[in-house]
Amino acid sequence: MIIMKIESNCHTLKPELILDIELLGDNKVGKKSIIESLVDYEFDKIYRSFLRKYNFKLKEYEKNDGNYLEKKIKTKKLDCIVRLHYCKDSLNFKNTSIDGIILIFDLTNKMSLKFLLKELYPRVEKIFEDTPMIIMANKSDLKEERVISKKVCKLISKMLNIKTFETSAKYGYNLEKGMKTLVADILKSDKVKKNRKLNQLLKRYKNLKLLNGHKAMQAANEKCEEER
Structure with missing residues (x-):
């Protein structure tokens, strides 16, 4: 697998499909850290099992409107790019043509969960009613600082009917599983099938x-x- 940095030449890639995934959550929940973990060389070794029928080349680049992870996926039936991005103010995101959403809260910060439930999710649900999404409960590695229990995470998942994954951006824990689930749901969605x-x-x-x-x-x- 190859990791490389590209600038404005990303337009030369001509995939069959581009999937845009937005990371949304309160400040300091780990949105940028998750993206950085996905393009880190050491974490790339973990990613080899991700959707085994796919082969990956990781590409990282920056634009004025945010940070992106670009991942080229080749399969027997499909060539596509998965692009992860985020903005610092999740309530003012402007990208309404996205294919999937990752909602994130911090297991060591109850206010980040309150923000997700009271402010972020109601807006996202209204704007992106049929868009596939998952929840990442991040910073699971900080066990002594954790204030949100596994029981609460399961309850949130059941209440919102969204698959929830406890993750660690620092160690890459469950990021693979969450991404695998979301990308699979996106590829099965009516919008992507039509595209x-x-x-x-x-x-x-x-x-x-x-x-x-x-x-x-x-x-x-x-x-x-x-x-x-």
């Missing part, structure tokens, strides 16, 4: 050289609507 179908049709029309770019997209959309 994959669109790309397949668009490629077919362009290969036949029957339509230019705009008309090919229009024809692909019409075909998708017919098949619904």
Whole structure:
């Protein structure tokens, strides 16, 4: 596996599908640390078992509007990029075209859970009603400082009907399992299935050289609507 840093040349990648995943949570819950753990070389060794049928190349880059992790995934049936990003103020996030959400709270800070339940989740649920999401209860390695019990985590998961994972960004614990679950749910979602179908049709029309770019997209959309 290869880890490399790229700047503005990321537009040269031409995957079949790009999946955007937003990390949301209160300040200092570990949003940036989770992303940094995912691109760290040592943690990359742990990631080799992640969705075994996939092969990964990790790419990290920064933009003015936040930090991104770009992960190129190749499978027998699908080429895609998974892109993780976050903003410091989770209540003012502007990216409404995302494919998945990771809600995060800090196991050592009750206020971070209160923020998630009272302010963040109600807004996210309203804006992204059918978007796949998981919860990461982060900093599970700080056992002596922990103030939120496993029982409470299970209760939150059941109450919101969202899969919840106790994680440690420091040691990479459960990040793999959480990501595997979320990406699998995204790939099964209606939105992604439609986008994959669109790309397949668009490629077919362009290969036949029957339509230019705009008309090919229009024809692909019409075909998708017919098949619904």
